[in-house]
Structure formats: structure tokens, C-alpha cells
Amino acid sequence: MPDAGVGEFLNGYRGRWIWPVAIMVIFSVAAGHLGTDVDWDLRNYHAYNAQSLLNGRFWTDIAPAQLQTFLSPALDIPTGAVRDWLNDTPVILNIALSVPHSVAVWLAFELTLRTVPTGFPGGALFALALTLFSAIGVAGYPVLATSQDNAIPVACTLGGLLCLVDDTDRPFTKSACAGLLFGLAAGLKLTELPYCLAGAVALLLAPISRGRRLQSIAVFTLSGFAAGAVVCGPWWLFLYCRYQNPLFPFMNNWFHSPFVDSLPFTDERFKPHGLGPHLAYPFYWALRPSSAATELYVRDPRFALAYVAALAIIVRQSACRWRGVPGLNQAGVVLVAFFTTGFVLWQLMFSILRYLATLELLIGVMILLALQPLLTMQRPRAAVACAVIAVLAGIQAVTDYPNWGRLPFPTPLRAEFPTIEPNSLIVLLDSSPMAYLANLLPPFVRFVGANSNLIQPGSEGILSRQAEMAIRTHGGPRYGLEDPVDTPGAADRTLAFYGLRRDDCRQILSNLDNNAIRICRLRAAG
Numbered sequence: 338m339p340d341a342g343v344g345e346f347l348n349g350y351r352g353r354w355i356w357p358v359a360i361m362v363i364f365s366v367a368a369g370h371l372g373t374d375v376d377w378d379l380r381n382y383h384a385y386n387a388q389s390l391l392n393g394r395f396w397t398d399i400a401p402a403q404l405q406t407f408l409s410p411a412l413d414i415p416t417g418a419v420r421d422w423l424n425d426t427p428v429i430l431n432i433a434l435s436v437p438h439s440v441a442v443w444l445a446f447e448l449t450l451r452t453v454p455t456g457f458p459g460g461a462l463f464a465l466a467l468t469l470f471s472a473i474g475v476a477g478y479p480v481l482a483t484s485q486d487n488a489i490p491v492a493c494t495l496g497g498l499l500c501l502v503d504d505t506d507r508p509f510t511k512s513a514c515a516g517l518l519f520g521l522a523a524g525l526k527l528t529e530l531p532y533c534l535a536g537a538v539a540l541l542l543a544p545i546s547r548g549r550r551l552q553s554i555a556v557f558t559l560s561g562f563a564a565g566a567v568v569c570g571p572w573w574l575f576l577y578c579r580y581q582n583p584l585f586p587f588m589n590n591w592f593h594s595p596f597v598d599s600l601p602f603t604d605e606r607f608k609p610h611g612l613g614p615h616l617a618y619p620f621y622w623a624l625r626p627s628s629a630a631t632e633l634y635v636r637d638p639r640f641a642l643a644y645v646a647a648l649a650i651i652v653r654q655s656a657c658r659w660r661g662v663p664g665l666n667q668a669g670v671v672l673v674a675f676f677t678t679g680f681v682l683w684q685l686m687f688s689i690l691r692y693l694a695t696l697e698l699l700i701g702v703m704i705l706l707a708l709q710p711l712l713t714m715q716r717p718r719a720a721v722a723c724a725v726i727a728v729l730a731g732i733q734a735v736t737d738y739p740n741w742g743r744l745p746f747p748t749p750l751r752a753e754f755p756t757i758e759p760n761s762l763i764v765l766l767d768s769s770p771m772a773y774l775a776n777l778l779p780p781f782v783r784f785v786g787a788n789s790n791l792i793q794p795g796s797e798g799i800l801s802r803q804a805e806m807a808i809r810t811h812g813g814p815r816y817g818l819e820d821p822v823d824t825p826g827a828a829d830r831t832l833a834f835y836g837l838r839r840d841d842c843r844q845i846l847s848n849l850d851n852n853a854i855r856i857c858r859l860r861a862a863g
Contacts, residue, residue: 356465357443363469364442368435368482369428372743373750375849378405379484379742381770386410387417394780399804401765401784402772404602404791407585409572412489412525427747430482437488438481442472444495445698451502451668452705454713463722467701470729475622475637477694479738490529491695493522497536498675501543502668508553512540516557520564527584528692531682532675533561539675543667586791597791597798607631607688618684619644626737630690633739638732640693643700646707647677653710669706676703744848752847754778755856760813764859765789767827769820771854774845783807787831794834808835815859818845822853838862 382405389395390410400406416434423430446468453460472478480486497518500511519536522529540557541550573583582592590601607630609615621629623641628634650665650673657664665673679696704725705712711721754777761782765771768789775784785804786792792801808815817839819828832838839857846852 356446356461357439359465360443360446360468361436361439364435364439364472364481365432368431368438369747371431371482371747372745373427373431373748374434374483374742375744375750376480376483376485376742377770379770380773380849381405382408382772383413383484384417384420385772385775387413387420388776390414392780394775394784397780398775398784399807400786400789400791400800401775403768403786403789404586406772406786406791407576407580409525409569411568411572416484425749427749431747432482434482434486437492438477438486441488441492441495441698442468444492444499445471445701447499448495448502448672448699449701449705452672452702452709454709454718457712457718464701464705466726466729467704468698470733471639471698471700473733473736474639474697474700475635475736475738476690476692476697479741480691480694483741483743485691485741487526487528487691487694490522490526491698493518493525494529494532494536494695495698497522498539498672501536501539501675502671504668508543508549509556511543512553512557513560515540516560517564519557520561520566521568523561524565524568524570528687529695531686532679532695534682535675535679538678539671542670542674595798596800598796602791604687604689607690609684609688615684618688622690630688631739633741634737635690635739636735636737638735639697639700642728642732643676643696643703644680646703647673647680649707650703651677665706665709669709672699672702673706675699748848750849752777752845752849754845755843757782757816758814762807762811762813762815763856764808764815764817764831766817766819766831767824769823769854770850771818771820773849774818774847774854787835788827794831805835817857817859818854819857820850820853821855832859832862836862 382402385402386406386408387410389398389406391414398406419433420430423433446465449464449468450461453464457463477491497515500515500518503511515536519529519533523533537554537557540554543553576585577583580586580594580596582589582594582596584592585594586597586602588601588603589597590599593599609618609629614621618630619640621627622631622635623638624636626634626636654664654670654673676696676699680693683693683696708721708725712718752774754774757778759781763775763778763782763784765784765786766788772784785807787804787808788794792804794805795801815837817828817832817837821828837859838861840860842855842857844852845854845856847854
């Protein structure tokens with residue numbers, strides 16, 4: 338290949354197909370070396386939700402996967418089928434589950450490449466390095482090839498953003514495609530909703546003539562609603578018809594479904610309180626291990642760096658506008674608006690670090706946009722690029738990842754349920770993730786959640802009363818499931834409420850939770 342061709346390739350002008358292939362190879366190799374996923378969400382609801390509708394168990398069980406029983410199974414059913422099909426070949430399973438993640442990283446690379454200054458030597462390699470640095474942050478990388486990996490909706494969001502920064506002269510087509518992808522992302526996973534709103538804000542600043550801007554916003558909004566309705570509308574309609582709340586049980590303080598208490602059922606544990614914590618939030622997990630934004634301790638300065646970069650960009654852009662000189666191009670303005678708006682909305686709505694995976698993939702974009710004035714100057718740009726790589730390497734060296742639950746090696750998942758009589762009732766006595774065990778039994782063996790994040794002994798609501806009636810009036814054998822180490826004492830309180838005692842307890846053999854769950858025959862305490 339001639340030197341000019343090599344330069345065009347390294348700058349990203351030729352051989353564009355090689356970069357997504359390289360990204361897929363990198364993450365396939367990484368996923369193939371990771372242990373098999375056994376995280377809390379998989380054991381609690383992803384495995385259960387993937388099968389409960391298909392085998393009819395959903396209609397007879399009572400919330401065995403706690404409040405997560407009622408989350409849309411739109412992603413769980415196809416990924417559950419992949420897990421069941423490839424369970425005996427765990428390395429191939431991990432590689433298959435990593436494909437959507439690779440697609441999301443490739444889309445982030447395409448966005449990053451658009452912010453590299455024209456003529457920057459090796460621009461594609463530099464963009465790839467920044468993208469990979471973003472892709473191995475604590476929000477996204479630890480959930481690679483796990484049930485928590487939201488790579489499909491993240492890829493939809495980034496695809497929509499790529500449409501917004503496209504310089505096509507067909508604004509309505511661009512807005513429609515972006516709206517469809519953003520709506521699809523939110524329909525698949527409601528945690529992407531803040532980024533849909535951020536996309537609408539970014540569209541206001543997109544390279545569209547002022548006369549067509551309102552029409553483009555209308556097209557974006559309508560197509561987004563249409564895509565979301567197609568993907569998740571049937572599920573929301575079903576929840577409304579059955580439980581009088583389309584988001585059941587969430588936001589029940591608005592919908593007041595009689596099946597559960599009139600509570601929002603949202604996780605408020607990680608939201609900062611006060612102006613200072615709000616403004617300094619990314620620094621809470623930047624310099625020392627912290628659980629400020631997640632259940633497990635993490636340390637990662639990436640978002641603190643992006644935060645500083647965003648502030649620098651905004652200050653510089655304001656100065657350029659005041660002085661009447663060119664600043665960021667339209668694509669840069671769109672990306673900064675999306676990132677900053679998305680972060681603010683995420684913090685207001687969730688403040689849960691896992692849901693930042695979308696923006697985490699754009700950290701390299703923010704770094705490039707902040708350094709554009711230096712990278713466009715021929716003399717210092719090589720030194721700046723080397724300094725950036727050194728800083729990124731230092732950040733990676735101090736990053737502490739959370740362990741959401743993996744087996745030590747890629748290993749097939751194995752669980753054995755003891756033989757029990759037909760027409761038995763299985764009572765989940767505590768809030769440990771145990772619903773996956775229902776997949777091992779036929780649907781006529783009923784699972785009932787009795788003490789969880791949705792139903793507690795004696796709580797109000799039709800669902801709680803249904804659970805209580807099922808436990809008290811069941812005419813056949815009754816068994817209890819519990820994890821006494823994970824939630825000590827919770828099962829005892831449940832048994833005391835129902836006037837039951839344990840008998841003939843046995844451990845359930847399962848490598849998903851290291852044989853932690855036991856099953857006991859339940860008998861009247863008297």
C-alpha cells in the first residue's frame with residue numbers, strides 16, 4: 338500500500354470496515370476470557386422473565402422476581418434464548434453476548450472520529466484509543482456479556498446520535514431516523530429515556546436550517562413515540578389492563594393501582610442532596626473507591642475528566658461567541674449538548690452509575706473537543722496527543738471495577754432442584770434472587786414471593802393479599818426458599834407472620850449462587 342494510502346487509512350478516510358472488525362475482535366477476545374455471568378439481576382429476573390411468559394408461569398406465579406417481575410421482557414426473551422442455546426459452550430456464549438457491545442463501541446468510535454481535527458496524523462488510531470479508553474470504564478465494561486449489559490439500547494441511542502450529527506441535506510429523513518432509534522432505545526430500556534430528551538435538545542442545535550427546525554423536532558418526536566409504542570406498547574397496554582398502571586409497579590404514586598401501595602418504587606439511594614454534591618458528583622468516585630453512585634465500590638476518574646472537559650468547552654464556546662470568532666462546528670455543538678444535557682437528566686432521574694454507559698462511551702469525544710484548539714496546531718499536537726495517552730494510561734491504572742457476579746472461568750451454568758410433589762407451592766421467604774429456580778420446575782408448581790422489594794408480610798394491596806391467600810389456603814405441599822446468609826432473619830419473620838415452621842431442609846445445588854439457597858418443607862407451627 339503506498340504511503341498516501343497508509344495515511345488515508347490511519348486518518349480514517351479509507352478501509353473503514355477494518356475498524357469495526359478490530360473492535361469486535363478486541364471485545365470478543367475480552368469476553369471469551371471473562372467468567373460466566375451469575376449477577377443478581379440474572380438470578381432474580383432476567384432468567385425468569387425470559388421464560389415465564391413462554392411457559393405460562395407468569396399467569397400463575399405471584400411476583401417471584403419481586404418488582405422486576407413486571408419489567409418488559411422484550412430483551413430478556415431473545416437473550417434468554419441465546420443463553421439457553423449456548424449454555425454448554427460458555428466461551429462462545431460470552432462472545433455472542435458481546436456482539437451488541439461491540440456494535441455500540443463501534444458507533445462511539447464513528448462519533449469520536451468525527452471530532453478529530455482534519456489532517457490530524459493517525460486520527461483514526463487516536464480516535465480508536467480514546468474510544469477504547471471510554472469503553473473500558475466502570476459503567477459499561479464490567480457488565481460485558483452479562484444480563485446487565487444494555488448494549489442494544491445503547492447502540493440504538495448512539496445510532497440516533499450519529500444521525501443527528503450527519504451533514505445530510507435531508508433534515509426530515511435524518512430526524513425521522515434519529516427519532517426511530519431513540520424511541521427504540523427507550524422502548525427496550527426505559528433507562529435510556531433521559532438520552533431521548535437529550536437527543537431532542539441536541540436536535541435544536543443540529544445543522545438544520547432555522548425554518549425547518551420545528552418541523553424536524555415534530556418528526557423526531559412522532560417517530561420516537563411510534564418506535565417506542567411498537568416495541569413496548571403492547572406490554573404497557575397489558576400492564577394497564579391487568580394492573581391499572583402501564584408502568585406497573587413503578588410510578589404508582591401517579592397511577593394508584595390497587596394492586597400495590599401508591600409509591601413510586603424508584604431507587605433513590607444514590608441521588609445526591611444539595612447543590613454542592615450535585616455539582617461535584619463525578620468526583621465522588623474519581624479519586625477513591627466509593628459507593629456513592631452504585632451498590633459496589635468503584636473508582637474511576639473518567640467522568641471527572643469528561644466533566645472538566647465539558648466545562649472547558651462551554652467556557653471556550655461562550656468566549657468565541659462573545660468575540661465573534663468560530664468555535665465548535667455544528668457536529669461538536671450537538672455532541673456537547675447531548676452529553677451535558679444527558680448527564681444532568683441522568684443525575685436528576687437516576688444517579689445510578691450503570692445507566693451512564695451511553696455517555697461513558699462518549700468521554701473520548703469530550704476530550705477531543707476540549708483539546709481541539711491544541712490538536713489543530715501542527716507544532717504541539719504530537720506532544721499533546723502523547724500527553725493525553727499518558728494521562729489515560731494513568732487513569733486506567735487507578736480504576737477499580739465492581740464485580741457484579743461472575744464465575745472464575747467460563748463455565749456452564751448448572752442448577753438442580755430436588756424432587757418435589759405435584760401441586761406444590763414454593764414460597765420465596767426473603768428478597769434474595771431466587772426466581773431463576775422456577776425455570777427448573779413445571780408451571781403447575783407455583784412460585785409466590787412473600788417478602789421482597791414489592792410484597793412484604795401484611796402489606797397493603799391486592800397483590801400482597803393474593804400472595805397471603807395463596808400461602809394460607811394452599812391445600813398441597815408447601816416449601817420455602819431462602820438464602821440465610823444473604824438476608825439473615827428475613828425468612829424467620831416471614832414464617833412467623835404465616836405461623837409456619839421449617840422441616841427437612843436441603844441445599845439446592847447451583848453454581849449460580851454457590852449452593853447458597855436452601856429449600857425447606859413448611860408445616861404449621863402449632
